[in-house]
Amino acid sequence: MVSASHSGTADILEPASVPEITIQALRLACDNVKEDDFSLAFSDVVSSARQDLVRGETIFGWRQKIEFDDQTQVVVQRIAPQGQLRRVSVEQFKSSLRPAVLLVSDQNCQIHQARIIRYEDDVAVGLQPLNSELVAEGSEIPMNPPVPTGVDPGGVPVALVDSGVNYLLPEIQSRLARELDGRMIGFDYWEMDDRPFDSHPTRSVFFPQRHGTRIASIILREASSAKILPYRYPRPDMSRMHQLIAHIARSGARIVNMSLGSNTARDWDAFEGAARRHPHLLFIVSAGNNNRDIDIEPVYPASLTLKNMVVVTSSAGDGYPAEGSNWGTENVDLLVPGERIPAIDFSGEGIDVSGSSYAVARITALAARILTEHPDLDAMQLKAKILSLATPERGAFVKSGWIKEPSDLIRDQDLASIQVITQETFTEFSGVSDAVFRPMLVFLSQSGWTADRVQTLIQSASRIIQQCNIVIRPASLVSLATNDGIRDFSMSNAKLITKVMKSDRASVFFVRDTVDRPAFDAVAFGTRNSVNTPELRFTAWVTTMTVDPHIALAHELVHVLMDDGTHSYAPRNLMRGDTSPNNLELTAAQCELMQRNARANGLLE
Numbered sequence: 001m002v003s004a005s006h007s008g009t010a011d012i013l014e015p016a017s018v019p020e021i022t023i024q025a026l027r028l029a030c031d032n033v034k035e036d037d038f039s040l041a042f043s044d045v046v047s048s049a050r051q052d053l054v055r056g057e058t059i060f061g062w063r064q065k066i067e068f069d070d071q072t073q074v075v076v077q078r079i080a081p082q083g084q085l086r087r088v089s090v091e092q093f094k095s096s097l098r099p100a101v102l103l104v105s106d107q108n109c110q111i112h113q114a115r116i117i118r119y120e121d122d123v124a125v126g127l128q129p130l131n132s133e134l135v136a137e138g139s140e141i142p143m144n145p146p147v148p149t150g151v152d153p154g155g156v157p158v159a160l161v162d163s164g165v166n167y168l169l170p171e172i173q174s175r176l177a178r179e180l181d182g183r184m185i186g187f188d189y190w191e192m193d194d195r196p197f198d199s200h201p202t203r204s205v206f207f208p209q210r211h212g213t214r215i216a217s218i219i220l221r222e223a224s225s226a227k228i229l230p231y232r233y234p235r236p237d238m239s240r241m242h243q244l245i246a247h248i249a250r251s252g253a254r255i256v257n258m259s260l261g262s263n264t265a266r267d268w269d270a271f272e273g274a275a276r277r278h279p280h281l282l283f284i285v286s287a288g289n290n291n292r293d294i295d296i297e298p299v300y301p302a303s304l305t306l307k308n309m310v311v312v313t314s315s316a317g318d319g320y321p322a323e324g325s326n327w328g329t330e331n332v333d334l335l336v337p338g339e340r341i342p343a344i345d346f347s348g349e350g351i352d353v354s355g356s357s358y359a360v361a362r363i364t365a366l367a368a369r370i371l372t373e374h375p376d377l378d379a380m381q382l383k384a385k386i387l388s389l390a391t392p393e394r395g396a397f398v399k400s401g402w403i404k405e406p407s408d409l410i411r412d413q414d415l416a417s418i419q420v421i422t423q424e425t426f427t428e429f430s431g432v433s434d435a436v437f438r439p440m441l442v443f444l445s446q447s448g449w450t451a452d453r454v455q456t457l458i459q460s461a462s463r464i465i466q467q468c469n470i471v472i473r474p475a476s477l478v479s480l481a482t483n484d485g486i487r488d489f490s491m492s493n494a495k496l497i498t499k500v501m502k503s504d505r506a507s508v509f510f511v512r513d514t515v516d517r518p519a520f521d522a523v524a525f526g527t528r529n530s531v532n533t534p535e536l537r538f539t540a541w542v543t544t545m546t547v548d549p550h551i552a553l554a555h556e557l558v559h560v561l562m563d564d565g566t567h568s569y570a571p572r573n574l575m576r577g578d579t580s581p582n583n584l585e586l587t588a589a590q591c592e593l594m595q596r597n598a599r600a601n602g603l604l605e
Contacts, residue, residue, distance in 0.1 A: 017116060017134075018101055018103070018114070018116065018130070018134045019072075019092060019100075019101065021042060021068075021072070021074060021092070022074065022090050022092045022101050022103055023103070023134075024041060024042075025038070025066070025074050025076050025090045026076075026088055026090045026103050026105060026109075026111070027109075028041060028076075029064075029076045029077075029078045029088045029090065030085070030088055030105060030109035032078065032080070032085075035048065035049075035050040035064065036048075038064065038066050038076075039066075042066070042068065044068050044069045044070070045066055045067070045068060045069075046067045046068060046069050047065075047066075047067045048064060048065070048066045048067070049064065049065055050062050050063070050064040051063055051064075053077070053079070058081070060079060060080065060081040060082075061077065061078045061079040061080050061081070062077075062078055063075065063076070063077045063078075064076045064077075070095065071094075071095035071096070072092065072093065072094060072095065073092070073093040073097060074090060074091070074092050074093075075090070075091045075092075075093070076088070076089070076090050077089045077090075084107070085107050085109070086107050087104065087105065087106065087107070088104070088105045088109065089102065089103065089104045089105075090102070090103045090104075091206075094119075096122075098117075098119065098122070098124070099117055099124075099205045099206065100116065100117055100119075101114075101115070101116050101117075102114065102115045102116075102204075102206040103134075110132065111132045111134070112132060114129070114130035114131070114132075114134055115127055115128065115129055115130060115206045115207075116128050116130060117143070117205070117206070118140065123144075124143045124144070125142070125143055125144070125145075126140040126141065126142060126143055127140065127141040127142075127143055127206065128140045128141070129141070142168065142197070143197070143199070144191070144193075144195050144197050144199070145168060145195070145197060146195060147167050147176075147183070147184045147194065147195060148167070148168070148173060149178075149181075149182035149183060149184075150173060150174070150176060150178055150182055150184070151178060151182065152177060152178035152179075152180075152227070153174060153175050153176075153177075153178075153227050154227070155224075155225040155226055155227045155368075155372070156223070156225050156226050156227070156255070156368040156371045156372055157177050157185075157226075157227055157229055157251065157252055157253035157254075157255075158219060158223070158226045158227065158228055158229065158253060158255045158256075158257060158364060158367075158368055159186075159229045159231060159248040159251065159253040159255065159256045159257065160212060160215060160216055160219070160228050160229065160230050160231065160257045161231045161233050161244065161248075161256060161257065161258045161260065162198075162211055162212030162215055162216075162230070162231070162232070162233065162257070162258075162259060162260060163198050163199060163200040163209065163210065163211045163212040163232060163233070164188065164190075164196040164197045164198040164199060164212050164213075164230055164232040165196065165197075165198050165212045165213050165216045165228065165230040166197065166198045166210070166213045166346050166348075167184065167196075167197065167230065169213070169344070169348050171217065171220070171344055171348070172213065172216055172217070172220075172228070172344075175216075175220050175226070175227050175228055176227065176228055176229075176230070177227045177228065177229045177251070177253075184230070185229045185251050186228075186229045186230040186231055187231055187232075187244070187247055188231075188232040189231060189232060189233060189234035189240045189241075189243065189244045190232045190233065190234055190235055190236060191232070192240075196212075196230045196231060196232035197232075198210045198211070198212045198213045198346050199232075200235075202235065210345065210346035211259070211357070212230065212232075213344065213345060213346045214343040214344065214345055214346075214351070214353050214358070215257060215259050215343075215357060215358070215360075215361045216228050216230070217343045217344035218341060218342075218343050218353075218358055218361040218362060218365065219257065219361050219364050219365045219368070220485075221342075221365075221485050221488075221515070222361075222362060222365035222366070222369075222406070222407050222485065223364075223365035223366075223368035223369050223372075223485075224413070224414060224417070224483040224484060224485040224486075225368060225369065225372040225413055226365065226368040229248070229251055229253050231244055231247070231248070233260060238267045238268070238269075238270060238271070239269075239270045240270070241268070241270040241271040241274060242270040242271070242273060242274040244274075245271065245274035245275060245277075245278055245281070246274065246278075248278075248281065249278045249280070249281060253281075254280060254281060254282060254371065254379060254382070255281075255282055255284065255364060255367045255368060255371065255382075256281055256282065256283045256284065257284055257360060257361060257364040258283055258284065258285045258286070258301065258360070259285075259286045259356070259357035259358070259360045259361065260285075260286065260357075261285065261286055261288050261299050261300055261301060261302055262299070262300055263298075263299060263300070264300065265298070265300050265303075267300060268300040268301045268304065271301055272301065272304050272306065275301075275304075275306050275308060275309070276306065278308075279307070279308050279379060279380075280308075280378060280379050281308060281379060282308055282309070282310065282367065282379040282382050282383055283301070283306065283308060283309040283310070284309075284310045284312060284360055284363050284364045284367060285301055285302050285309060285310070285311055285312070285360065286302065286311075286312060286313075286356040286357050286359075286360045287299065287302045287311050287312060287313035287325065287326040287327065287328065287331070287332045287356050288302060288313075288325075288326040288356055289314075289324045289325055289326065289355050289356050289357075290324075290326055291323075291324045291325070291326070292326055292327075293326070293327055293328050294326050294327070294328040294331050294332065295328040295329060295330045295331050296328075298331070299326060302326075302331055302332065303328075303331045307380065308379045308380065308383070310333050310334065310363060310383055310386060310387070311331060311332045311333045311334070312332075312333065312334045312336050312338075312356060312359045312360045312363050313325045313326055313327055313332050313334070313335055313336070313338075313356045313359060313397075313398065314335075314336065314337070314338030314339060314354070314355055314356045314358070314359040315335035315336055315337050315338065315339075315359070315393075315402055316337075316339060317337065317339075318394070319335060319393050319394050319402045319404065320335075320393075320394060320395060320397070321335065321397055322338060322339050322354070322355075324355070325338070325355070325356050326356065327397040327398060328397075328398070328399075329396055329397065329398060329399055330399065331399075332397070332398040332399060333387060333398060333399050333400045334359075334363065334386075334387070334390055334398060334400055334401065334402070334403055335359075335390075335393050335397065335398050335401070335402040335403070336359040336360075336362055336363055336402075336403050336406060337359065337362070337404070337405065337406075338354060338355055338356055338357070338358040338359030338360075338362065339354040339355075340352045340353075340354055340517045341353050341354065341358045341361075341362070341517075342515040342517070342519075343358065352517065362406045362407070363386065363403070363406060365406070365407075366386060366389075366403075366406045366409060366410060367382060367386060369409075369410040369411065369413065369414075370382060370385050370386065370410050372413050373410060373412055373413065387400045387401075389403055389406075389409055389410075390402060390403050391403075391404065405491075405492065407490065407492040408492045408495070411492070411496060413483075414482075414483060414485065414486055414496060415496055415499065415500065417481070417482050417483040417486065418480060418481070418482050418486065418496060418497060418500040419480065419481045419482075420478060420479070420480060420481075420500075421445055421479040421480065421481050422451075422477075422478070422479045423476055423477070423478045423479075424476065424477055425476060425477075434469055435469060435470045435471070435595060435598070435599075435604040435605070436470075436471055436472075436473050436604060436605040437465075437470055437471070437472050437473070437506070437557075437561065437598070437603060437604055437605075438472075438473055438474060438475040438505065438605060439472070439474055439475065439505060439506040439507055439508050439557075440474065440475050440476050440478065440501070440503050440505055440506070440507040440508070441454055441458060441474050441476070441477045441478065441507070441508050441510070442477075442478045442479075442480055442497070442501060442507060442508070442509045442510065443477075443478075443479055443480070443509075443510035444479075444480050444482055444486070444487050444509075444510065444511055444512065445479055445480060445481045445482070446484075446487065447487045447510070447511055447512035447544065448512055448544035449510040449511075449544065451477060451479065454477065454510055455477070457542075457549055457550050457553055458472060458474060458508070458553070460550035460553075460554075461550050461551075461553040461554040461557060464550070464551065464554040464574065464584055465554055465557060465558065465561075465586075467585075467586055467591070468586055468590070468591035468594055468595065469591070469595070470561070470594065470595070470598070470604065472557075475505060478501070480497070480500075482497075487511060487512040487513075488511060488512050488513045488514060488515045488543075489509075489511045489513070489514040489515070489516055489523070489541050489543060490514070490515045490516050491516060491533060491536075493511075494509070494533075494536055494539070494541065495533060495535055495536070497509060498535045498536060498539065499535065505538075505603075506538040506539065506540075506560055506603050507538070507539050507540075508539070508540045508541075508542065508553070508556075508557070509539060509540070509541045509542070510541075510542050510544075511541055511542070511543055511544075512543060512544055513543050513544065513545055514541075514543055514545075521542075521543050521545050521546035521547065521552060522540065522541065522542045522543065522546050522549075522552040522553065522555070522556050523540070523541050523556065524539070524540040524541075524556035524557070524559040524560050524565070525537055525538065525539050525540075525560075526538065526559060526560060526562075526563040526564065526565060527563050528563075528565060529565055538560050538563075538601070538603065539560075540553070540556040540557055540559070540560055541556075542556065547579075548579060548580065548581060551574070551579045551580070551581065551583070551584065552579050554574060555574055555575060555579050558574060558575060558586070558590070558594060559575075560603070561594045561597065561598040561603060561604075562590070562593050562594045562597055562598075563597045563598075563601055564593065564597070568587075568590075570585075570587070572584065572585045573585050573586070573587070573590075574586050575590065
């Protein structure tokens with residue numbers, strides 16, 4: 001379902017809104033009637049033709065198109081491999097072949113998916129999911145809505161050529177490039193209008209693929225200085241690519257993200273010519289996800305010989321191509337981590353995505369950060385700078401190498417955004433103890449944390465840890481201002497923040513969320529898990545998403561004090577992997593280890 005920001009209502013439709021002919025056609029297909037029975041069942045049928053669905057030499061079902069004298073059309077498909085019914089679908093089209101209704105039943109002929117398209121003045125405006133009773137369920141999903149006006153956010157313009165973006169989402173809408181009058185800069189070359197809304201309906205208009213919003217969200221998160229110019233690519237007529245590229249060239253953008261491609265070279269003739277005519281544009285494109293060497297089996301546009309293009313594929317954590325990703329020592333420039341990357345999907349929900357498309361988005365963000373710091377670079381200089389950041393990869397897979405973590409690179413502007421707002425002595429806690437732990441507490445402004453909330457949380461955590469005769473008396477409470485992209489935990493962001501704080505004592509950081517993978521609501525660093533990131537040693541990080549945050553904080557602080565990341569399996573123990581109000585106890589052995597190691601590491605006074 002779409003987020004609350006999308007207009008729509010859950011009760012605008014009644015069961016009668018689904019035409020009876022659609023329901024009856026579904027019943028007939030479930031009964032596997034003969035081809036002529038459809039004409040007998042409906043009095044106004046003009047024509048009806050059935051064809052078998054064949055894979056190899058095996059017939060696995062049939063498809064029948066039924067046309068009525070009012071120009072309505074119903075397409076029925078029955079999938080029954082080896083005679084075993086798996087699925088029946090019925091699509092109804094109004095006059096002019098406008099898609100109107102979709103019903104899908106399971107192997108028991110029970111409807112389990114249904115959608116209806118709402119029209120205004122012959123224009124599709126909403127896609128409404130229905131439940132098994134054919135009653136509206138959830139909010140209506142907008143189809144090609146107008147783009148809200150806004151104010152240009154400033155920054156480096158990045159053209160995104162994809163399936164469009166969901167510009168109704170606040171996260172996207174606020175970062176769109178704008179004209180002086182507030183109109184968005186971009187265009188839909190699929191439908192030839194100024195509404196490049198995220199939709200790729202090639203497989204089904206009722207279940208369109210959504211891709212561009214995810215790409216945009218990654219670019220915007222990893223490049224706080226970027227603004228997006230969305231372009232919906234011209235799938236119906238790829239010759240329009242020359243118009244699309246010319247529009248980008250006039251817009252002022254110099255970076256073009258193209259996480260798309262095909263196996264057919266002629267699809268990209270217009271693009272190739274336009275790219276050569278505009279050498280000031282740098283195209284960052286996907287190598288694809290076909291698990292093949294594109295030097296031998298080309299993918300386009302990646303296999304074109306364009307100087308102003310960077311070709312990117314997805315790498316696994318070890319620097320080798322990720323499963324399914326393409327490679328090529330002649331046609332692919334870079335390996336970049338593109339697996340399990342946090343993104344925002346069309347609905348506005350968080351999602352993890354994988355593939356070369358998302359590796360491309362990360363290099364696009366890197367390019368935007370480079371231009372922020374070096375705005376005078378031309379396309380070839382920008383390309384050279386990007387490639388210079390790669391290190392040799394471990395096998396013969398790409399031309400230039402592997403960028404292990406692009407979000408670690410070129411972050412001077414992000415670093416400059418981190419500023420101390422306030423720093424104050426913390427309220428003393430009650431409690432007598434032989435050992436005092438005095439961490440620095442840091443919360444990020446506009447992350448959901450406040451000084452009062454942090455104080456309450458640390459007091460509650462202190463009461464839990466005090467069973468080991470250790471009392472927490474924080475050294476200071478610091479409020480930090482940062483740009484939006486730094487408010488979520490990642491290893492890269494954590495290193496930037498600790499670089500600014502330069503603390504020689506244990507520290508606790510309170511952040512908005514995490515974009516690290518695997519994702520943990522709270523995490524701590526000791527000696528063993530900070531070998532490659534010593535600046536994070538003896539730090540804990542807590543997100544606003546944490547359940548029972550005072551317990552989770554106490555749990556992470558015990559990890560820091562013990563300098564040990566292991567968990568306990570003992571019932572009711574605080575150090576179990578599953579923190580809960582029932583798990584608050586620490587053993588004498590755990591307390592002794594905490595006291596001994598914390599003193600040895602200089603963490604206790």
